[in-house]
Amino acid sequence: MGKKKELEARIDRLKAKVRALKGKLGDGAAAAAPATKAKNPVSPLAPAAFPALPVIEGVAFSATAAGVRYAGRTDVMLARIAPGATIAGVFTTSATRAACVLDCQAKLAGTVDEAAGAAIIVNSGNANAFTGAAGQASVDAVTTAVADALGLPAHRVFSSSTGVIGEPLPHERIVEAVSKLVTALDAEGMEAAARAIMTTDTFPKGASAEIAAEGGAIHIAGIAKGSGMIAPNMATMLVYIFTDAKISAKLLQKMLSRQVDDTFNAITVDSDTSTSDALILAATGKSPAAEITDLRSKAAKDFEAALRSVMMDLAHQVVRDGEGATKFVEVRVSGAETVADAHKVAMAVANSPLVKTALAGEDANWGRVVAAVGKSGAKADRDRLRISFGDMVLAENGARVPDYSEEAASAYMKGQELVIGVDLGLGDAAKSVFTCDLTHRYIDINADYRS
Amino acid sequence: MGKKKELEARIDRLKAKVRALKGKLGDGAAAAAPATKAKNPVSPLAPAAFPALPVIEGVAFSATAAGVRYAGRTDVMLARIAPGATIAGVFTTSATRAACVLDCQAKLAGTVDEAAGAAIIVNSGNANAFTGAAGQASVDAVTTAVADALGLPAHRVFSSSTGVIGEPLPHERIVEAVSKLVTALDAEGMEAAARAIMTTDTFPKGASAEIAAEGGAIHIAGIAKGSGMIAPNMATMLVYIFTDAKISAKLLQKMLSRQVDDTFNAITVDSDTSTSDALILAATGKSPAAEITDLRSKAAKDFEAALRSVMMDLAHQVVRDGEGATKFVEVRVSGAETVADAHKVAMAVANSPLVKTALAGEDANWGRVVAAVGKSGAKADRDRLRISFGDMVLAENGARVPDYSEEAASAYMKGQELVIGVDLGLGDAAKSVFTCDLTHRYIDINADYRS
Numbered sequence: 001m002g003k004k005k006e007l008e009a010r011i012d013r014l015k016a017k018v019r020a021l022k023g024k025l026g027d028g029a030a031a032a033a034p035a036t037k038a039k040n041p042v043s044p045l046a047p048a049a050f051p052a053l054p055v056i057e058g059v060a061f062s063a064t065a066a067g068v069r070y071a072g073r074t075d076v077m078l079a080r081i082a083p084g085a086t087i088a089g090v091f092t093t094s095a096t097r098a099a100c101v102l103d104c105q106a107k108l109a110g111t112v113d114e115a116a117g118a119a120i121i122v123n124s125g126n127a128n129a130f131t132g133a134a135g136q137a138s139v140d141a142v143t144t145a146v147a148d149a150l151g152l153p154a155h156r157v158f159s160s161s162t163g164v165i166g167e168p169l170p171h172e173r174i175v176e177a178v179s180k181l182v183t184a185l186d187a188e189g190m191e192a193a194a195r196a197i198m199t200t201d202t203f204p205k206g207a208s209a210e211i212a213a214e215g216g217a218i219h220i221a222g223i224a225k226g227s228g229m230i231a232p233n234m235a236t237m238l239v240y241i242f243t244d245a246k247i248s249a250k251l252l253q254k255m256l257s258r259q260v261d262d263t264f265n266a267i268t269v270d271s272d273t274s275t276s277d278a279l280i281l282a283a284t285g286k287s288p289a290a291e292i293t294d295l296r297s298k299a300a301k302d303f304e305a306a307l308r309s310v311m312m313d314l315a316h317q318v319v320r321d322g323e324g325a326t327k328f329v330e331v332r333v334s335g336a337e338t339v340a341d342a343h344k345v346a347m348a349v350a351n352s353p354l355v356k357t358a359l360a361g362e363d364a365n366w367g368r369v370v371a372a373v374g375k376s377g378a379k380a381d382r383d384r385l386r387i388s389f390g391d392m393v394l395a396e397n398g399a400r401v402p403d404y405s406e407e408a409a410s411a412y413m414k415g416q417e418l419v420i421g422v423d424l425g426l427g428d429a430a431k432s433v434f435t436c437d438l439t440h441r442y443i444d445i446n447a448d449y450r451s
Numbered sequence: 452m453g454k455k456k457e458l459e460a461r462i463d464r465l466k467a468k469v470r471a472l473k474g475k476l477g478d479g480a481a482a483a484a485p486a487t488k489a490k491n492p493v494s495p496l497a498p499a500a501f502p503a504l505p506v507i508e509g510v511a512f513s514a515t516a517a518g519v520r521y522a523g524r525t526d527v528m529l530a531r532i533a534p535g536a537t538i539a540g541v542f543t544t545s546a547t548r549a550a551c552v553l554d555c556q557a558k559l560a561g562t563v564d565e566a567a568g569a570a571i572i573v574n575s576g577n578a579n580a581f582t583g584a585a586g587q588a589s590v591d592a593v594t595t596a597v598a599d600a601l602g603l604p605a606h607r608v609f610s611s612s613t614g615v616i617g618e619p620l621p622h623e624r625i626v627e628a629v630s631k632l633v634t635a636l637d638a639e640g641m642e643a644a645a646r647a648i649m650t651t652d653t654f655p656k657g658a659s660a661e662i663a664a665e666g667g668a669i670h671i672a673g674i675a676k677g678s679g680m681i682a683p684n685m686a687t688m689l690v691y692i693f694t695d696a697k698i699s700a701k702l703l704q705k706m707l708s709r710q711v712d713d714t715f716n717a718i719t720v721d722s723d724t725s726t727s728d729a730l731i732l733a734a735t736g737k738s739p740a741a742e743i744t745d746l747r748s749k750a751a752k753d754f755e756a757a758l759r760s761v762m763m764d765l766a767h768q769v770v771r772d773g774e775g776a777t778k779f780v781e782v783r784v785s786g787a788e789t790v791a792d793a794h795k796v797a798m799a800v801a802n803s804p805l806v807k808t809a810l811a812g813e814d815a816n817w818g819r820v821v822a823a824v825g826k827s828g829a830k831a832d833r834d835r836l837r838i839s840f841g842d843m844v845l846a847e848n849g850a851r852v853p854d855y856s857e858e859a860a861s862a863y864m865k866g867q868e869l870v871i872g873v874d875l876g877l878g879d880a881a882k883s884v885f886t887c888d889l890t891h892r893y894i895d896i897n898a899d900y901r902s
Contacts, residue, residue, distance in 0.1 A: 092825075385547070
């Protein structure tokens with residue numbers, strides 16, 4: 001299977017080459033050809049299959065095709081969450097955030113009736129962002145319809161929208177679909193939900209964890225979507241995580257907020273931060289395990305570690321489905337004076353178009369890593385810098401190592417999973433950021449995304 | 452296995468297609484050579500011809516093929532500047548700047564013997580960046596050879612290197628070429644010099660201005676190279692500007708420094724800041740015009756305006772030769788609270804891969820402009836934002852305009868010169884930044900630049 005994928009990826013690269021060459025020849029038809037309308041091939045970095053997710057007691061899912069924008073596929077998901085559940089969330093810090101994001105933030109910040117239960121409704125195909133007063137009206141229409149159908153107060157219905165920015169949301173299509181969604185609710189419907197929220201994603205993303213706690217097991221399961229405009233800032237793309245743990249909203253929010261920096265805020269596909277990033281975490285309290293009440297307890301630590309692993313897994317899957325990605329790359333910065341500096345350097349390397357195109361071309365052009373470190377704005381000393389690919393040190397103390405081997409460096413670049421190491425030699429702070437390469441396919445996808 | 456064979460056969464067919472298309476693209480050698488080695492087609496945004504540059508009295512140029520990296524083309528230029536000339540410079544703020552940049556900065560900051568004259572030597576093909584102590588030794592070898600050959604003190608010989616980062620500079624090839632360069636010095640050799648400093652540039656860049664001053668004319672002429680790793684920060688790529696004005700180094704530096712923000716610091720091709728950016732401005736004082744001694748005088752203002760126009764012209768040419776560029780785009784931000792905020796927003800839009808790929812695809816996806824404004828970190832209010840393409844307002848007050856026309860917006864995108872307007876509606880500060888689109892060719896060029 002790996003071999004087959006590799007061959008298919010090669011075919012895609014050759015096809016892109018043919019397109020590029022045809023473009024150069026001035027073959028108008030070829031240049032304008034709807035490459036982007038060809039079926040989106042599955043990322044070569046995709047996991048073999050969608051994981052088997054545990055049922056989270058107290059949560060049920062459904063999905064349907066409401067025709068928001070796409071034809072012939074599901075595009076709306078609903079999650080119903082049982083009474084008593086606690087909910088936490090993190091959202092984009094964009095100054096132009098979407099109406100649904102503002103609505104979620106307001107609802108989580110207000111007085112909350114946890115006893116009533118809750119729901120999440122998400123559509124793909126239209127982001128309902130930069131849609132003015134009409135945007136909030138659409139959110140109200142959709143969340144009210146769900147609240148009425150499920151007998152919930154409107155302030156416990158959260159909504160997200162993902163897709164094109166600036167076009168009014170045809171919310172009546174979603175409202176019409178609500179009764180069908182309610183009827184179809186199913187505790188095992190999480191994979192269908194993961195598929196309904198995809199836009200340019202080439203595979204649905206899911207992850208789970210189980211904690212053996214005192215009194216019984218605690219389960220966590222989550223889904224996410226990517227795949228472009230991925231440079232989360234204090235938030236993420238669309239992610240929904242559910243657990244049967246018993247835990248207050250306050251503790252849940254605290255854990256979520258502090259785990260987001262190393263997970264979703266540590267990935268970037270294209271340096272573009274979305275208007276719609278949202279991560280909602282719901283805890284139903286249905287596990288027989290004892291309530292988590294103290295952050296310093298073993299139970300809390302175990303739960304937070306499991307939550308982190310689910311978040312990290314989903315974040316990595318988003319990178320693996322980065323638009324056009326053929327390489328999964330960790331940029332591992334160490335020896336910084338502060339974590340903020342390490343983060344700056346890692347992001348500068350991970351977002352550098354020159355580094356990303358060299359990765360795509362399997363060119364061991366580590367000089368571009370040096371340039372990216374230099375432009376990052378973080379404290380760096382050229383003569384203390386060490387650059388490595390995997391375990392291979394390529395440069396240190398401001399120059400190439402004496403036994404530098406172009407062959408070995410080039411051979412390393414052929415791999416599908418790469419680690420670029422940057423040690424600043426200044427302190428003890430470290431940070432890893434995860435990214436992918438920049439290929440022709442990214443341009444194919446984005447030069448004509450809307451049509 | 453049958454499936455595998457079928458895929459391999461497909462790869463073979465695609466390879467044959469690639470070969471055939473390459474053959475059609477021109478020279479027979481190209482058929483066998485990798486795509487990136489095919490002749491770099493001239494940017495569609497290139498000026499019709501290299502401009503006729505005036506002779507700057509007191510400066511002579513030469514160029515030669517020293518074989519630093521490229522074969523069959525010139526790759527080293529020398530400029531000799533007459534005794535009495537004053538010199539100013541601005542350089543990259545990269546923390547990993549090249550040895551030659553550090554050397555220029557040290558020489559300009561030290562005690563200077565203006566009576567002795569000066570020289571500039573530049574090579575392409577190797578950046579002599581991140582080359583440790585060997586890097587400074589190479590700079591010393593090259594500048595000493597020039598100083599000896601021209602009878603100059605070494606502290607008045609400035610050098611630049613541009614090309615691959617991290618490989619030792621074969622400086623002996625440049626040293627060997629010095630006597631040939633000195634013999635060939637010619638007051639009319641500026642175009643040859645502009646050609647010798649090109650790397651992935653597809654056309655040489657020159658610009659000039661003439662000021663009718665009291666006592667006689669003052670001339671300014673300059674050359675520059677781009678074309679990738681272009682996101683200057685308080686400096687620029689490689690730019691050399693010469694004038695016969697009589698003006699102190701202090702005044703010259705003051706004018707240069709304050710004009711760089713709106714010119715070279717206002718362009719970006721790919722958000723990557725070089726290790727080697729350098730702009731050197733030399734004034735020979737050979738014009739019969741009176742010395743410029745007061746920044747507030749008409750003579751100073753006229754000269755500074757002319758200098759700005761030459762800098763702006765060269766900066767725009769660098770964008771027009773941005774790797775793979777097919778569109779020249781001004782991002783014009785107004786209504787900001789501060790110029791710094793306007794700059795942040797303009798750069799966020801100009802560097803957004805999603806905006807740049809939409810430009811390449813001629814897709815009027817203005818929602819991506821909104822998202823870029825949102826992520827910029829500058830103060831912005833969604834509900835006061837106005838987005839326009841050329842004279843056409845697409846969105847204002849947080850939503851699409853009622854009479855929005857997709858046809859009109861799409862028609863505008865077909866143009867080669869585009870203006871994206873963003874009015875923040877918050878204040879009076881404005882800033883324009885110049886950029887190009889992100890096309891397949893950028894990836895072709897950069898996925899395999901070193902080989």
